[in-house]
Amino acid sequence: MYLRSSFILAALFATTACPPSSGTTTDDPVTTETTDEPGTAGEPTTDPTTTGPANTAPTAPVVAITPASPTPVDDLICSVTTESSDPDGDAVTYTFAWTRDGVDAGLASGTVPATELAVGQAWECTVTPSDGVDEGLSGTAKVTIGSTPVVAETCAEIKANQPGATDGDYTLYIGKDPNKPWMARCKDMDAAPVEYLPLVHVQEGRNFSQYTAGASSPGTDVRTRFTHLRIDPVTLLVDIDDVTFSSSTGELMHGDGAVTSMPYAVAEGCSGTENGVANIDLVGTPFKLKESFCSAGFEALGGAVLGMSDQVADLTGGGSCGWTGPTKDNGCVDNPQNKSSGFVLDLEYIDPYDQACQAVCDSALACDIFPDLATCMADCLGVKTGAPECDAAITVTHHCVAMQDCDDLTKTLYDQMFGDCSDERMAEDVVCM
Template identity: 40%
Template sequence: MMHAPRWKKLMFAASLAVLPACGMEEANSPEAKGLDPLAPTELGQTQAALTTGPASCQDIKNANPAAADGSYVLFHGGDRSKPWAAWCQNMAGTPAEYLSLPSTGPSLNFSQYTAGYNNSGGTNVRTLFTKVRIDPSTLRVSTGDQTFSTSSGYLTHPANAPVTSMSYAAAMNCDFGNPGVGNVDLRGTPFAATPNQFLLVGSYPSGAATYSSDNQVVDLWSRGDCSWMSVQGADHPFNGRSAQLQLQYRPSTPASCQELKTALPAAADGEYVLYVNGDAAKPWAAWCQNMAGTPAEYLSLPSTGPSLNFSQYTAGYNNSGGTNVRTLFTKVRIDPSTLRVSTGDQTFSTSSGLLWHPANHPVTSMSYAAAMNCDFGNPGVGNVDLRGTPFAATPNQFLLVGSYPSGAATYSSNNQVVDLWSRGDCSWMSVQGADHPFNGRDAQLQLQYAPPPASPPAQPTSGSFNYSASNTNSATQNTTPYDVTLTAGQTLSFGTCSVAGASGSGDTFLRLYAPDGSHVAGNDDACGYLSFVGFTATQTGTYRIQAGCYSSGSCNGTVAFTIQ
């Protein structure tokens, strides 16, 4: 039987557009603007899981010229997996970084020159440190900086040199009596002392630098005719004479924002790296909210745009002439221990539209991971897109609920993308427990840790996938997606015809979207009712094939592709 001429198809589609049918799109809806409701329109916003942050106090000042002296969180090397509590000094001039030392007291973080008979009857000179000057890029401590220290005692070093203070990380004695003593205590910081950097120097010296098992504590002593224990380069380590104590960053694996706050009381709201159950092999980028009170964790969604990470209640004749209610999410609330997303949390979302749910309930927003419709017109639609995160949606957790329902939850091959639709007398597609998923009603979307491989597998030069679909609005909704990776200049050929292994039944329709989300190619009726597309890539990255059917019809087939 001959297929319908193309002009008849266009006339049919145009007639549908002007029918006073339920679910007709409002003038400002994404569909009315020509945006595909399920297309990856702004995938280019995807970011790395571990992002960068301020590495120095100068970075803080550059971002906020009015920043005053005080406690801030810096990130070693700009890596948000390496936060530390810094004191930024002289922010009105040239900023300087200091490491706050939580362990303080008369015998913690101190250096002492113990007086003896060679010191003309003086008293022990002891200097206590609460902060030490540190280079944030090299992690070297300037032991002679005494900005945040207090000293007691007085003695005269042989040759009548007065001594009133000691440098950090040093112990000194100038007779064979009581030894000089000192202590480095980095507990409560994410740093440790590099091993084997302390030296015993002087005349007839004895002494030791005893490290704790984690290198965060070093106890010092020295005794001799005149000797000291200190880091290399500390010649007579008193009165501000300086050397460099080398620290190293100790990896930490906080599982929650509360753990971060405990370790870094100055931590402000922002993005940090957490680890699932404290497992160093499972990092993820978290937004910590309300750090001044009770911290809460949010998962940032790198894939954002009018048709990514959204939920929509599509208006129809049962909604008293309202307009589609669509809520867009940029972050979702997540429990870091269970990896369950609270779908009703709308802290980081925006909503548009207004309708009245049957029985005159006003609806102004939708919960995450839901699609809803209350007539048999245009379906409710939604999208979950976890690309750019190390998480995926647990399979088979979406349910179709309501009166005379139809719909689907279509997972991508790696479960990071789920496209939703629902249609019925009144029905919705959502996760279990989402009773009428609008206006902040909550349910739990279960995620699983599933990071993409460090090196993506080689893209096959040919392949195929099967699909069966209906009411796809010419491959713009309810489609079967398939991702392929192309290098600029490569040619992708795909279709339900004209490629080895391709086949189809019904009137198929194919579309192709570029890595930046733009629609770059599509075809209907290349071979009778079947479709074929040939496209040469202009960008390097992941392209999405969307397989559907012409208009609101049903079809199925095998889409085969080759890459050359």
């Protein structure tokens, strides 16, 4: 649906003839004399020794300063967005003047360099028009200098910019790229800050590692469930041994040592079978798995099955004893239950377009528009052409799923989303538009 608006601009100009002075007739040329000094804004004037029509000053211009929300790293640029007009048809020129906190800044150009700015200052630009005879009314614009947004890569940078920052969730940026944000849990902000990745799917059966008891490992199954992962924000490596944000159940013996918790992304067993299990689920975060997994140990069994655009992995492991886990130094982690592996699980930041597709597909699946997530993601990424119509189709579908009852969303919506992206029918035909 399109909204159309019409705007009518009208300018009214009025000229008032001066009454004839004494000693003249109505047929004589008009000579204007005024007690006001020449140059008064908006007042018609002439040289009293000459004759001719009165001069009218130009109208006030409309002025703007860019950027509208400046910081100390921005130059201020004052420009005329709506030109002055001169009723007499004279050419109009402009003069610029700036004040800083109400005091003349001594600048007569349209630009203030960033070196002149400081947080909290109020800058005003005044632009005065002239037709060569008279100055017209001025146009003005004002801005206040704000603080520079912090684009932090680490929690330590957050602390440096906000000394009073406490433990909590903060937005960090991969490589300080404003287009690559992610939400981090910053911990130990009062000492040496460290970063954790909050996980979205933390229900039973998701994001856990298990060492299954039996045979050479007597006891009860040790299962550790994770809600956050310790991550290096620069390398994007996960410390699988960090169990700060986790909970564990069970206890078993591995040789002479007791095991009460397990590292992340490890499935282990010691019964000669493939009975160790684990799950990795990064869905809902802007990260995916970058590496493959391997199995090691005595008579090692098991492997890893990746899915959902490499954001999910189901692991099995076992043997006598054996495990499946991340690679390390071109090999496998060694005896991971000893917590000596460290930063070994390699993640990768997901392309923003992929993230958009995931959001759409999560909603679309709830309405049975797609047979499964993998199909939706494959089709969504298949139209990654940059064509505005395709981008609009994805946006429209997202909003439709959010706005409409699922019963009203049929497979037609699927066809509209991934059909012919060369026209606008996706936007025109979708019911919720």
